[in-house]
Amino acid sequence: MDLIETLNAIVGAQHVLTSGDLSAYEQDWRKRWHGKALAVVRPATTQQVAEVVKACAAAKVSIVPQGGNTGMVVGSVPDASGQQVVLSLQRMNAVRQIDAGNMTVTVEAGCILQNLQDAAEKAGFLFPLSLAAEGSCTIGGNLGTNAGGTQVLRYGNARDLCLGLEVVNAQGDIWSGLSGLRKDNTGYDLRNLMIGSEGTLGIITAATMKLYPLPVASLTAWASLPSLAHAVQLLGLAQKHLASGLTGFEVMGQFALSLVAKHFPQQRVPLWDSAPFCVVLENSDFESEAHARERFDHLMEQALDAGVITDAVVAENLTQAKALWHIRECIPLAQAEEGLNIKHDISIPVSRIPEFVETTDALLKRAIPGVRLVNFGHLGDGNLHYNVQCPAGADGKAFLQAQEPGVNKLVFDSVLAHGGSISAEHGIGSLKRDELPHYKSAVALDMMRAVKSALDPLGILNPGRVL
Amino acid sequence: MDLIETLNAIVGAQHVLTSGDLSAYEQDWRKRWHGKALAVVRPATTQQVAEVVKACAAAKVSIVPQGGNTGMVVGSVPDASGQQVVLSLQRMNAVRQIDAGNMTVTVEAGCILQNLQDAAEKAGFLFPLSLAAEGSCTIGGNLGTNAGGTQVLRYGNARDLCLGLEVVNAQGDIWSGLSGLRKDNTGYDLRNLMIGSEGTLGIITAATMKLYPLPVASLTAWASLPSLAHAVQLLGLAQKHLASGLTGFEVMGQFALSLVAKHFPQQRVPLWDSAPFCVVLENSDFESEAHARERFDHLMEQALDAGVITDAVVAENLTQAKALWHIRECIPLAQAEEGLNIKHDISIPVSRIPEFVETTDALLKRAIPGVRLVNFGHLGDGNLHYNVQCPAGADGKAFLQAQEPGVNKLVFDSVLAHGGSISAEHGIGSLKRDELPHYKSAVALDMMRAVKSALDPLGILNPGRVL
Numbered sequence: 001m002d003l004i005e006t007l008n009a010i011v012g013a014q015h016v017l018t019s020g021d022l023s024a025y026e027q028d029w030r031k032r033w034h035g036k037a038l039a040v041v042r043p044a045t046t047q048q049v050a051e052v053v054k055a056c057a058a059a060k061v062s063i064v065p066q067g068g069n070t071g072m073v074v075g076s077v078p079d080a081s082g083q084q085v086v087l088s089l090q091r092m093n094a095v096r097q098i099d100a101g102n103m104t105v106t107v108e109a110g111c112i113l114q115n116l117q118d119a120a121e122k123a124g125f126l127f128p129l130s131l132a133a134e135g136s137c138t139i140g141g142n143l144g145t146n147a148g149g150t151q152v153l154r155y156g157n158a159r160d161l162c163l164g165l166e167v168v169n170a171q172g173d174i175w176s177g178l179s180g181l182r183k184d185n186t187g188y189d190l191r192n193l194m195i196g197s198e199g200t201l202g203i204i205t206a207a208t209m210k211l212y213p214l215p216v217a218s219l220t221a222w223a224s225l226p227s228l229a230h231a232v233q234l235l236g237l238a239q240k241h242l243a244s245g246l247t248g249f250e251v252m253g254q255f256a257l258s259l260v261a262k263h264f265p266q267q268r269v270p271l272w273d274s275a276p277f278c279v280v281l282e283n284s285d286f287e288s289e290a291h292a293r294e295r296f297d298h299l300m301e302q303a304l305d306a307g308v309i310t311d312a313v314v315a316e317n318l319t320q321a322k323a324l325w326h327i328r329e330c331i332p333l334a335q336a337e338e339g340l341n342i343k344h345d346i347s348i349p350v351s352r353i354p355e356f357v358e359t360t361d362a363l364l365k366r367a368i369p370g371v372r373l374v375n376f377g378h379l380g381d382g383n384l385h386y387n388v389q390c391p392a393g394a395d396g397k398a399f400l401q402a403q404e405p406g407v408n409k410l411v412f413d414s415v416l417a418h419g420g421s422i423s424a425e426h427g428i429g430s431l432k433r434d435e436l437p438h439y440k441s442a443v444a445l446d447m448m449r450a451v452k453s454a455l456d457p458l459g460i461l462n463p464g465r466v467l
Numbered sequence: 468m469d470l471i472e473t474l475n476a477i478v479g480a481q482h483v484l485t486s487g488d489l490s491a492y493e494q495d496w497r498k499r500w501h502g503k504a505l506a507v508v509r510p511a512t513t514q515q516v517a518e519v520v521k522a523c524a525a526a527k528v529s530i531v532p533q534g535g536n537t538g539m540v541v542g543s544v545p546d547a548s549g550q551q552v553v554l555s556l557q558r559m560n561a562v563r564q565i566d567a568g569n570m571t572v573t574v575e576a577g578c579i580l581q582n583l584q585d586a587a588e589k590a591g592f593l594f595p596l597s598l599a600a601e602g603s604c605t606i607g608g609n610l611g612t613n614a615g616g617t618q619v620l621r622y623g624n625a626r627d628l629c630l631g632l633e634v635v636n637a638q639g640d641i642w643s644g645l646s647g648l649r650k651d652n653t654g655y656d657l658r659n660l661m662i663g664s665e666g667t668l669g670i671i672t673a674a675t676m677k678l679y680p681l682p683v684a685s686l687t688a689w690a691s692l693p694s695l696a697h698a699v700q701l702l703g704l705a706q707k708h709l710a711s712g713l714t715g716f717e718v719m720g721q722f723a724l725s726l727v728a729k730h731f732p733q734q735r736v737p738l739w740d741s742a743p744f745c746v747v748l749e750n751s752d753f754e755s756e757a758h759a760r761e762r763f764d765h766l767m768e769q770a771l772d773a774g775v776i777t778d779a780v781v782a783e784n785l786t787q788a789k790a791l792w793h794i795r796e797c798i799p800l801a802q803a804e805e806g807l808n809i810k811h812d813i814s815i816p817v818s819r820i821p822e823f824v825e826t827t828d829a830l831l832k833r834a835i836p837g838v839r840l841v842n843f844g845h846l847g848d849g850n851l852h853y854n855v856q857c858p859a860g861a862d863g864k865a866f867l868q869a870q871e872p873g874v875n876k877l878v879f880d881s882v883l884a885h886g887g888s889i890s891a892e893h894g895i896g897s898l899k900r901d902e903l904p905h906y907k908s909a910v911a912l913d914m915m916r917a918v919k920s921a922l923d924p925l926g927i928l929n930p931g932r933v934l
Contacts, residue, residue: 101699101818102849103706146652157650160627175910180816182848183624184888185613185663186895186907187933188915192659196652213707232568239570240680243753244711286710287762295754349647351568381649382569421651428653440653443642447922448655454921455914466654 003059007041007085010051015042015091025066025086028074029133033430035078037064040086046166046174046205049087053203053460054172056085062460063087065199067110067141070133072345073429075145075198075465089140092205095119103211104163104180109140109204116209125211128155128247132329140204146196148425153380154247154284155212157425159195166206167194170456180208193451198427199462201455217289218247219296220282220321223303223312224275228354231279231379233308235350238281241299245292248282249380250328255389256374259334260327269327271311279379280328331376335387340396341374342388342407346415347424350382356418357386363410364388368403383424386411412439428466436466470526474508474552477518482509482558492533492553495541496600500897502545504531507553513633513641513672516554520670520927521639523552529927530554532666534577534608537600539812540896542665542932543608556607559672562586570678571630571647576607576671583676592678595622595714599796607671613663615892620847621714621751622679624892626662633673634661637923647675660918665894666929668922684756685714686763687749687788690770690779691742695821698746698846700775702817705748708766712759715749716847717795722856723841726801727794736794738778746846747795798843802854807863808841809855809874813882814891817849823885824853830877831855835870850891853878879906895933903933 007016017025017040027034038061043049056063066076066088078084089110096106100123107116113134120127129142131149141147142158143165155161164179167190177191194202225231231251238246257272271278285292296314303309315321335341348356357375364371370391377384388407390399412422412435422439423432437445445467452459452467474483484492484507494501505528510516523530533543533555545551556577563573567590574583580601587594596609598616608614609625610632622628631646634657644658661669692698698718705713724739738745752759760781767779782788802808815823824842831838837858844851855874857866879889879902889906890899904912912934919926919934 099816099818101703102816103703104816146656148650148652152650159656169910169914173910173913175914176908177911179888180886181814181888181891183615183619183814183845183850183891185615185890185892186888186899186903187663187911188668188918189613189626189656189659189663190911190914192656193918195656197655201655213710215710236568236570241753243680243682286708286712347648347650349566349569349571351566378650383650419647421646421648421653423652424648424650425652432653436653441643443636443640444644444654444657446640447636447642447657450921451655451660451918454917 003055003061004039006055007039007052010055011041011043011048025069025088026077028077029070030072033074033077035080036082037078037086038083040088042088042091044091046168049168049203049205050172050174052087053168053170057170057172057458057460060458060460061085062463064462065089065144065203067138067144068112068133068136070137071141071145071429072426073431075427075429076141079464087203089138089205096206098123099180102180104208105211106178106206106208107139108206109138111139113137113139113142120211121214124214126214127209128212129158129161139207139209143195143204143207144197144199145427148378148381148383150248150250150378152378153249154244159192161210162191162195162207163210164208165191165194165204167202167204169202170458170461178206178208196427198429198465200452200466201461203461213286215284215286217285217292218282219292219314220280220324221296221300221312221314222270222278222280222324223300223309224271225277225279225309226275228277228357230308231277232350232354234279234303235380237303237308238299241302242283242295245283245285245295246281247284248280250280251377251379252278252328252331253373253375255372256331256376259338259374260330263334263337264330267327267330270313275310280324328376331374335374335389338389340390340400342400342404344386344411345424345426346384346386346411346420346422347382348384348415348418348420350379352418353379353382353384356414356420360386360411360414363414364407367406367410408435430464433464433466470522470528471506473522474506474519477522478508478510478515492536492555493544495544496537497539500541500544502547503549504545504553505550507555509555509558511558513635516635516670516672517639517641519554520635520637524637524639524925524927527925527927528552529930531929532556532611532670534605534611535579535600535603537604538608538612538896539893540898542612542894542896546931554670556605556672563673565590566647569647571675572678573645573673573675574606575673576605578606580604580606580609587678588681591681593681594676595679596625596628606674610662610671610674611664611666612894615845615848615850617715617717617845619845620716621711626659628677629658629662629674630677631675632658632661632671634669634671636669637925637928645673645675663894665896665932667919667933668928670928680753682751682753684752684759685749686756686759687747687782687791688763688767688779689737689745689747689791690767690776691738692744692746692776693742695744695824697775698744699817699821701746701770702847704770704775705766708769709750709762712750712752712762713748714751715747717747718843718846719745719795719798720840720842722839723798723843726805726841727797730801730804731797734794734797737780742777747791795843798841802841802856806857807867808857809867809871811853811878812891812893813851813853813878813887813889814849815851815882815885815887817846819885820846820849820851823881823887827853827878827881830881831874834873834877875902897931900931900933
C-alpha cells in the first residue's frame with residue numbers, strides 16, 4: 001500500500017488533500033514562499049496524528065506541522081519538492097476542559113487563539129496571550145513558535161503560559177504530558193524543549209494553559225518623551241508604581257507616528273509632532289476604574305514633575321483607549337502605504353535600547369543617505385520592530401533588492417554587539433536559518449543539533465527549519 | 468600526569484581536596500548518605516570549570532557538581548566508589564552585575580541565595596526566590612534543581628526567574644548564554660533544558676536572573692476554614708481580589724498545628740483548635756500599607772460573609788506577621804519533636820487537592836490504624852508536604868522500617884491517580900530515581916534518555932541521578 005492510501009485509511013480520504021488549490025497550506029502568510037505538498041493531511045485525533053507520523057516515518061517522508069499558517073518566518077509550509085506531507089492540526093480545535101479551581105484550560109493544538117480567549121472569558125477568566133493574528137493563528141502554532149504579543153510584559157510569552165503538553169514525537173509515540181501542575185520537578189523539561197522548536201522535535205497536539213483573573217478595569221495612557229532614554233526611565237517608574245498592573249508599554253518613534261498621521265489623518269495622533277518618541281501604556285486594575293485612574297494620574301504627575309515625560313493624556317473611556325491602541329496597531333499599515341521596507345523583529349536588554357538605536361540609526365544613515373527609520377515596539381520586553389524605509393521618493397523594490405542583505409547584516413551585527421537577539425518573537429523558520437550560525441554561539445548550535453538528532457534521528461520533522 | 472596532578476595544575480593544589488574531613492562535600496544534607504570522593508575540586512573561574520571537565524572526560528572520571536549541598540534527594544554527593552570528582556562551585560560566588568534599567572542581575576553559580584537577595588535589595592529590587600535553606604543554598608543549585616519555595620504563587624519557580632545561563636557542557640565547552648533578554652526565539656530552549664536537570668546535562672556556572680520592584684507593604688493574614696475545599700475557594704477569591712498582590716498562600720491541617728501548639732507552646736497558634744484547616748496569606752502592595760490593609764479586610768469580609776472562612780486575623784504589624792509565618796515554618800520542627808515520619812513533596816492540580824487528601828487519608832488510616840497525617844504546604848501552587856507520622860506512642864524507627872515503602876507506594880499511586888507529581892520542588896536525585904519509571908510516562912523517559920546520551924555521551928555528568 002502506498003503512503004497516500006495509508007493516510008486515507010488513517011484519517012479518511014476526504015481529509016487527505018492532494019489536488020485543487022492548496023495555497024492556503026502551501027503558501028506562507030507574507031507570501032514569500034509557495035511550496036508544493038505531496039499531500040495535506042488533516043487528522044481529527046491525537047491517535048490519528050500518531051499513526052500519520054508512523055506511516056510517514058516508515059516511508060521516510062518528512063512532515064511539516066501546520067496550525068493557522070500565520071507565521072512570519074516561512075516555518076510551516078512545504079518545500080518545492082512535492083515530497084513533504086503537510087500535517088494540519090486545524091480539525092483538532094476543541095477546548096477539552098476548563099478547570100476553574102485550578103485556573104487552567106486544556107485545549108487542542110488547532111484551536112484558534114481568539115476562540116480560546118473567548119472560552120476563557122466566558123468562564124470568567126483571562127487568557128492573556130494576544131497578538132495581531134489572533135483571529136486565525138492556533139494555540140499549537142503559538143506554542144511551536146513561542147509567540148509573544150502585547151501582554152508579554154505582565155504575562156510572559158506563550159511558553160510562560162503553558163503547564164503541560166500532549167505531543168506526538170518523531171517515532172509516532174504519544175507523550176501524554178497534559179499536566180495542570182505549577183510545580184513538577186521529575187526530570188528534564190521536555191515541555192519547554194518542544195515549545196519554540198517550530199515543529200522540528202515533535203508535534204504538539206494539545207496543551208494545558210494557565211488562566212488569570214479578569215481585570216476589573218483597564219486604562220490606557222499616552223505620553224510624549226524627549227528621548228528613548230526617558231522612555232526607559234518611564235518604564236522603571238511605571239513598574240515601581242503599577243507593579244504587575246502594568247500590562248502594556250509600547251514605544252513609537254516620531255517618524256513612525258508621522259506615517260500614521262499622513263496616511264490615516266482621521267486617526268488624530270496625539271502629541272507626536274512635538275516629541276521624538278511617544279509611548280502608550282496600559283494599566284489593568286483588579287479593584288475599580290476609579291482606583292486605576294488614581295494610580296495612573298499619580299504616575300503621570302510624578303513623571304511630569306521629574307521631567308521624564310513632556311505631556312500625557314489618559315483615555316477617558318474605552319472608545320478613547322481603543323483609538324490610542326489603534327494608532328499603535330496602524331503603524332505597520334501606514335508603513336506599507338508609504339512603500340516597501342526592511343523589517344526586523346529584534347530584542348535588546350531594555351537598558352541598552354537607547355544606545356542601540358542611536359548607534360544603529362547613525363550607521364544606517366551613513367550607509368544609506370536619506371534612509372528613514374520606522375521604530376516602534378514592545379519596549380517593556382526589549383522587543384523592537386526596527387524597520388528600515390527607503391529614502392523619500394526612491395523606488396522601494398530597487399531599494400529592497402539592493403540594500404536588504406547589507407541592512408540586515410548591519411542591524412544584526414549591531415544587535416549582537418548590544419547583547420540582543422535577531423529574532424525576538426517570530427522564530428527562525430527557513431527565513432533566518434542561514435543567518436542563525438552567524439549570531440548564535442557555536443556551542444549552543446552543536447547542542448541543538450545533538451538534541452535534534454537524538455529526538456528525530458530520521459530528520460522527518462519539519463527539516464530545514466531552525467537548524 | 469595523573470588526574471589529580473592535572474586538577475592541581477588547573478585550580479591550584481590547595482583547591483583540590485583529597486584528605487581530611489570532607490563530610491561537608493560527601494554527606495547529604497538530611498544525612499541519608501555518606502559517599503567517598505576521589506577529590507573535591509574548587510575552581511574559581513568558568514575557564515577552570517571547563518578545564519576540569521575536559522580533564523575528567525579525558526580520564527573518563529565522572530563529576531558531581533555541587534553548590535550549597537542542601538538538596539533533599541541525595542543529588543549532589545559522590546557515590547561510595549571513591550572514583551568521582553566533586554566539583555564545588557562555592558568559590559564562584561560573585562554578583563557580576565546588576566542592570567537596574569533592565570531589571571536583571573548576573574550572578575555566579577556559587578553565590579548563596581540570601582546574598583543574592585541582599586544584593587538585589589541594596590540596589591532597590593526584590594529577588595523573590597525564597598526557601599528554608601536560603602542561608603546556605605546557592606543559586607546554581609537552585610537552578611540545577613529548579614527550586615520552589617514560598618513565593619512561587621506570584622513569581623514562579625527558579626526556572627521562571629532565569630533569563631540566561633553560562634554553562635560548561637559535558638565536552639568541557641563553555642556555552643555563554645548569559646542573556647538579559649525577555650524575548651529570544653532563536654532555537655531550542657537549552658536554558659530550560661539545563662534548569663532542573665540536576666547537573667546531569669551541564670554545569671551551570673553563572674546566570675542572569677530577573678529582578679522585581681520591592682513592595683511598599685506586605686501584610687499577613689491567618690484564617691480558619693471548615694475544609695480543604697473551602698481553602699481552594701478562598702484561594703480563588705484571593706486571586707480575584709488581590710491578583711498578583713497575593714504572594715503567599717499556605718495551608719496547614721489541624722494535626723500539624725496541634726504539634727506546634729504542643730511542642731512550642733510559646734508560639735500561640737491562633738484559631739487552630741476549632742477548625743480542621745488554617746491558611747496563612749500574604750498580600751504585597753505597591754501603593755501603601757493602608758491600601759494593603761483595606762484590600763485584605765475587604766477580602767476577609769467577603770470570605771466570612773460567603774462562609775468560606777470561619778474566622779480571621781490580619782497581623783497588625785511586622786512582628787505579628789513574622790510570628791504567624793514562624794508558626795508555619797515551625798511545622799517540620801514540631802513534627803521532628805513528635806518523632807520520625809515519612810515525608811512527601813507532592814503536587815496535585817489545586818482543584819483536586821481536597822479529593823486527593825480525603826481519599827489518601829482514608830486509605831492510609833485503613834492500612835495503618837492510628838496513623839497521623841501532617842498535612843501542610845503551598846496550596847497556591849498545588850504543592851503539599853503530605854507527611855505520615857506513626858501512631859501515637861509507637862516506635863518511630865520500627866514504623867519507618869516497616870512502613871516506608873508501602874506508604875510511599877500508596878501515596879504515589881494516589882498522586883498519579885489524581886494527576887499529580889511525586890516530586891513538586893525537590894527533584895529526583897538518587898532518592899527517587901528508581902521510583903520515577905513507575906510514575907512517569909515511558910515515552911517521556913525515552914526522550915529524556917535520548918537527550919542525556921546526546922549531550923553527555925560518556926555519561927560523566929552526575930551519573931545515576933534523575934535517570
